[in-house]
Amino acid sequence: MPPLDGAITGIRAGSPAFRRVSLALFAAGFATFSLLYHVQPLLPLLADTFRVAPAEAALALSLATGFLSVAMLLAGALADVYGRRPVMVASLTLSALLTLATAIVPSWHGLLAARALLGITLAGLPAVAMAYLGEEMDPGALDPAMGLYIAGSALGGMAGRLVMGVVVDFLPWQVATAGIGAAGLLAALAVWRYLPPSAGFTRRPARPRAMLSALLVPLGQGRLRLLFLQGFLLMGAFVTIYNYIGFRLLAPPFDLPQSLIGLIFAAYLLGMGSSAWVGRLVARHGRGPVMAAGVLIMAAGVALTATSLLPLVVAGIGLLTFGFFGAHSIASGWVGALAPVTGKAQASSLYLFSYYMGSSLVGAGGGVIWAAMGWTGLALVVGGLLCLSLLLIRILSRAG
Template sequence: MPGSPAPHTAAAGGPAASSQYIGRRSPAFRRAVAALFASGFSTFALLYYVQPLMPVFAKAFGVSPAASSLSLSATTALLALAMLVASTLSDTFGRRALMVASLLSSAALTLASVLFPQWSVLVAARALMGITLSGLPAVAMAYVGEEIEPRSSGLAMGLYIGGSALGGMGGRLLAGLIADVADWHAATLAIGALGFVGAALFWRLLPPPRNFRPRPLQLRLALRGFGGNLSDPVLRRLFAQAFLLMGAFVAVYNYIGYRLLAPPFGMSQAVVGLVSAVYLGGIFSSAWMGNLGARLGHHRVMWAGVALELAGLAMTLSDSLAMVVGGLAVLTFGFFGAHSICSAWVARRAGSGRAQASALYLFCYYAGSSAVGYAGGIALSLGQWPGLAALLGVLLAAGLANALFLARRASAPAR
């Protein structure tokens, strides 16, 4: 039936007919989801701690809002491209080894970035971190698809994304608080130390793969995997969904600090960082909606998350602080729920080409973060917050239409 996951096939690097999945009630499942949670936390703390610091960077280095966003956009741009390679390397060198190396090198590079006094060099270092971080996100999705029993994959992916939400919140919160009492250098050192802790936990907890079979590095085979996934119309729409939803979400958090620091709110840097506490809703949403999608069908739930993200964006147009913060909470809840469902859908749909499908999904995900994140700064400079909201509203409306199309297609009777 259209919209249903592709059947599993025995293939190199994928589960074979005799594969043994990690069951939901097993100790290995608890270790796996704890490790995935820790890795999501570390990855997103390292990646997104710069968001509340963008106004600080603009002032310290004398750059525009759009230029300050390069501290994130440069990272996500290289991350998007590098994941296409990382997914293929993981088929040869192993999922676990690549993910551990990714976390350790990214934490080390974050600590080293405090040594760079020039804006261009700092941006270059953050861009390089996009390459080092690439070894984890796409491979984590492939690990879930290969190792976790199908009926529990949505929950496992939701908990991984929940860790991502907590890491995004914790990184922003800690960076904002420390920068308010010290400077961005101290904030960066603290986040780098957290990255090392997360890497150690991940290394200790993640069960060894049961179903992964390494294969020689073959460019032709990798390209065939990419081509096979791109030929699937459902996967293409899911990839587009990643670009639209993530682009709008990141742009809001890139520039909400400028809105809250300025009149009529006039908040301090520390309080702006505290606003990231609304990420707690995303932690719940990713696990709850991910599990709901696995039980009821991805197509029956994803559109609701997109609609919530659009509604939350509309609420941020208010001059009431309660409405703006509430809008951020609704937007965050909707985004993480929709992302959890969308990513699990990709992992199940892709069959034997999971690593390449995950890489394509996350390529679009981070390409949206980079492109829309930067373009949002231009929209903010030209039209203030309403101008930015208008741009993002168009993207989310397209995402809602896409989700409804997928729901109708998946619900249509097979011919």
């Protein structure tokens, strides 16, 4: 790998290049999550407006994440051919334009089609961003840089949800959606302007058979397979709670207005702090113990959401968010550290395939559980997923 900023092994923390990378990918993470998740606080409103059940309303999110997860399997291969930065810029630009288009789509099925297409176009950003960091950063800078990228994701997820959740009580949701799309275009400009060109990889010609073989390489490592499953469990548990908490808070005994429910997404600020903080904890205690602590914090948060006291429910959402972003940041960095040099983009694609498939499948299936078993049943199922996550961490730690 050629020297960057005077470093032998990559971009070092605190260097000018590190600051440029951090700014660009913080903006990219912000845009990715706001473009993807700004519909989440709208789910009760969509269910009421289009007269669909909660599980069907959740398709506005689940279709996007489902198509995103599949498209990401190809995103790494495209980035190998066309380069990391061009794919990331194109991904953000097209996704922002599609979000602007959803502001004028009049029908439910048209909205779902636009969201599905957004899942495809957005795929070029998350997997490639992780691969870029894995290739370009000095090993000592990888976890802090990944934490800042995840922090941008947390802020974007919060801003998209918070803006939509509050503004729709005062303005049409289409206006807020257009604002989210415009922010995505600005983020694409930031990535184009500030992200240094890749220096840690060589472009490869488009050979479908070679692309498939490269995608299978990370699956040959047992620890990477466990991390892929970990992404499925973490994201599935997290999104399921957020998808349906709005329905619960709209109903008795809470009976909250939509604008107050939207404010609960301010908990994403805790996610930002968590993801930026865990990099330092990992350096002292190791990935396994810190990740297990994050999952236990998530489980405590889920338990609190099952109470009937609003302050405890809000505290539970905060704990869930803090624990999730810390655990996800560690898992993402762990994938980058374990992936083979020639398969970092593919390993990132497979991790995020599992991650977003958890959002799509578990997130949509949670609506069926919510309808049949209520919030207690939903919390118990999510708790079971987190117990399995803890078991995987134990296995990962034992494997060295």
